[in-house]
Amino acid sequence: MSEAIPLAGKGPAPEKSRTDSLPASLSNEYQDRLLLEAMKDWEINQAVLEPMSRTGPWFWVIVAVLAAIVAWGLYAWGYQIYWGFGVAGINRPVYWGFYIATFIFWVGISHAGTMISAVLRIFKVDWRRPITRGAEAMTAFALMMAGLFPLIHLGRVWKFYWMIPYPNNRFMWPNFQSPLMWDMIAIFTYLIGSSLYLYLAMIPDMAMARDNTVRWRYKLYRLMALGWRGTEAEWHKLHRALNIFSIIIIPVFLSVHSIVSWDFAVTLQPRWHSTIFAPYFVIGAIYSGLAALAAILVLVRWGMKLQNFLRMEHFNALGKVVMVAGLGWLYFWFAGLIVEWYGNEPVVMELLHEEFIGSLAPLFYLQMTCNVLPIFFLMFKKVRTTPVLLLTFAIMINIGMFIERVLIVIGDLQRNYLPFNWGTYRPTWVEISIVAMTFAGFSLLYILFSRIFPYVPVWEIKEGRLRYTLRRIGRLLIPTAAEIE
Amino acid sequence: MGKTVMLMGLFHESTDTADAIDRLYEMKIPEEDILVMTGVPYPEQALGRHSEWQRMPVIVLVGALTGFLLGVFLAVGTPTLYPLTVGGRPIITGPPAAVIIFVFTMMATIVSTFLGVLWEMGFPSFENKYYHRLVTSGHLAVLVECLESQVDDIHTIMEAHNGHHIQSAERMAL
Numbered sequence A: 001m002s003e004a005i006p007l008a009g010k011g012p013a014p015e016k017s018r019t020d021s022l023p024a025s026l027s028n029e030y031q032d033r034l035l036l037e038a039m040k041d042w043e044i045n046q047a048v049l050e051p052m053s054r055t056g057p058w059f060w061v062i063v064a065v066l067a068a069i070v071a072w073g074l075y076a077w078g079y080q081i082y083w084g085f086g087v088a089g090i091n092r093p094v095y096w097g098f099y100i101a102t103f104i105f106w107v108g109i110s111h112a113g114t115m116i117s118a119v120l121r122i123f124k125v126d127w128r129r130p131i132t133r134g135a136e137a138m139t140a141f142a143l144m145m146a147g148l149f150p151l152i153h154l155g156r157v158w159k160f161y162w163m164i165p166y167p168n169n170r171f172m173w174p175n176f177q178s179p180l181m182w183d184m185i186a187i188f189t190y191l192i193g194s195s196l197y198l199y200l201a202m203i204p205d206m207a208m209a210r211d212n213t214v215r216w217r218y219k220l221y222r223l224m225a226l227g228w229r230g231t232e233a234e235w236h237k238l239h240r241a242l243n244i245f246s247i248i249i250i251p252v253f254l255s256v257h258s259i260v261s262w263d264f265a266v267t268l269q270p271r272w273h274s275t276i277f278a279p280y281f282v283i284g285a286i287y288s289g290l291a292a293l294a295a296i297l298v299l300v301r302w303g304m305k306l307q308n309f310l311r312m313e314h315f316n317a318l319g320k321v322v323m324v325a326g327l328g329w330l331y332f333w334f335a336g337l338i339v340e341w342y343g344n345e346p347v348v349m350e351l352l353h354e355e356f357i358g359s360l361a362p363l364f365y366l367q368m369t370c371n372v373l374p375i376f377f378l379m380f381k382k383v384r385t386t387p388v389l390l391l392t393f394a395i396m397i398n399i400g401m402f403i404e405r406v407l408i409v410i411g412d413l414q415r416n417y418l419p420f421n422w423g424t425y426r427p428t429w430v431e432i433s434i435v436a437m438t439f440a441g442f443s444l445l446y447i448l449f450s451r452i453f454p455y456v457p458v459w460e461i462k463e464g465r466l467r468y469t470l471r472r473i474g475r476l477l478i479p480t481a482a483e484i485e
Numbered sequence B: 001m002g003k004t005v006m007l008m009g010l011f012h013e014s015t016d017t018a019d020a021i022d023r024l025y026e027m028k029i030p031e032e033d034i035l036v037m038t039g040v041p042y043p044e045q046a047l048g049r050h051s052e053w054q055r056m057p058v059i060v061l062v063g064a065l066t067g068f069l070l071g072v073f074l075a076v077g078t079p080t081l082y083p084l085t086v087g088g089r090p091i092i093t094g095p096p097a098a099v100i101i102f103v104f105t106m107m108a109t110i111v112s113t114f115l116g117v118l119w120e121m122g123f124p125s126f127e128n129k130y131y132h133r134l135v136t137s138g139h140l141a142v143l144v145e146c147l148e149s150q151v152d153d154i155h156t157i158m159e160a161h162n163g164h165h166i167q168s169a170e171r172m173a174l
Helices: A024-033 A041-053 A057-083 A098-109 A111-122 A126-154 A157-163 A179-212 A215-225 A232-265 A277-304 A312-343 A346-356 A361-377 A387-413 A429-452 A458-467 B014-026 B056-081 B094-121 B133-137 B148-160
Strands: A468-473 A476-481 B004-011 B034-037 B140-147 B164-168
Touching: A041 A179, A041 A429, A041 A458, A041 B133, A057 A429, A098 A111, A098 A126, A098 A232, A098 A277, A098 A387, A098 A429, A111 A126, A111 A179, A111 A232, A111 A277, A126 A157, A126 A179, A126 A277, A126 A312, A126 A429, A126 A458, A179 A215, A179 A232, A179 A458, A179 B094, A179 B133, A232 A277, A232 B056, A232 B094, A277 A312, A277 A387, A277 A429, A312 A346, A312 A361, A312 A387, A346 A361, A346 A387, A361 A387, A458 A468, B004 B014, B004 B148, B014 B034, B014 B140, B014 B148, B056 B094, B133 B140, B140 B148, B148 B164
Parallel strands: none
Antiparallel strands: A468 A476, B004 B140, B004 B164, B034 B140
């Protein structure tokens, strides 16, 4: 946002803070880059609302395919409930298999939404504006998918209510010393927080949609706008609430993945019992979540033709953050590895041996390639600002992070301190179907969300337009932001 | 006291709006009789209006305290009420209790923030209210409650500051 545009003329020029006297062509170039082009507010409304009702045959084909995968996954889950947990591949000693690996993956994906929205809102970073809603929606839907796995992994899912603390005639009470209880409460808290945060920031845009639509959409938006009129008091209170939310939700998002990591770290399982696990999980979650967001934004930009809003400058900035998160992940991974390696504990060395040159080596090297290679490529602006390249590397990162979760959960459980208790694991069709169901379910929810609710936060973009003017310093035009938030 | 009417005018520019509001103050129209509606959040006092005191921070703090107490009750109170006796006493440990107390504090803070802001804004509120649909299309609406005898003067002020669609305000379904 802060790059300068060189002026054509030579010689010193006095400092100015107004754009009126600037050459029209330069002014247009600047305006085009910063979304300050001559779009009226109502044109922005239309540019956001119009793609929501554009559903061609391909849209319905994709929806049908995703719905079919979800239906198949539900059948697989029903099959598991009917026949029992034995139809899954988990066994002794691999008690946690594909389900828990995918659970961690989805919790990780959910982290980018808060990262982008809350953290960047607090720091008043402007490039967040067009992408916050997409990120927040990603958080909410990823958490919904993550929240399914503890239920699926219960086996007897109908006993779920036993985890809810209320006086009962079973003379049983949830054990709050258990990390699994922490998990349930933390994820529930994060889901509530993320959903309310998403909805709160959407209220003004619901009013905008209410004022510009008819029939069922009007009824829906009217209900969700809650009677918003845009009075000064309403805006002021909304801003205050969003600021409070932004501050509260950051420790929550940090705690959620820390708690998930403690599911592992508080056990005496080799390679899990580590103090670095919580920050390692958090940075990995941010890395995969940001990469997932980048991939989704590229696809949404292409599918909904939102080139006016999701611009190269946003992908450039997002790519940089992904790269930094990747470097952070690499640092924590190495910091954990070197301590384990120097410890020279036999069972840990056996696990490292399995990863580096044993049966897990193909997965390990695929994971490292997918996670490390993009970091180097994302150093180049050309890569960050070429959507197809960014999409490729973002998908690579998520493949890598998924495999990393598989290696942590399944790989490490295969060995323990009792060699007679070593084993292996292969997922069954039931587990693969259920995992596929969550990927399809996430995509389906996201696609439907993007067609029902304004994907781009219109009011935030308009607020951003208010902030910028063009300031002339010497021979440069410098975008200058006013302190209005 | 004569009969009052609601007059609404729309503006394109925030500067014009602020100037028009200043003129209305000069006419001794009280601040509480003027309502400004915008499609974009303008900085506080940009339109010449006072900043409103809010109870939000208090609501949030009360929520946080409630969550903290709930967390303490669940992490410390319930193991005492439903003891799983180990070594002759119930298990009550510090670090797990800290996790539970933290999460419940955060959960209650989040929920109280949300409910608090809705309560402060008086939402949901679906009854008919004075409004203009052009507000979300970039216009600034100024709604004035005034005496019938003041209508012409206010109309003139609004017009002088590039106001348009100046007319008696209509309640509409929101």
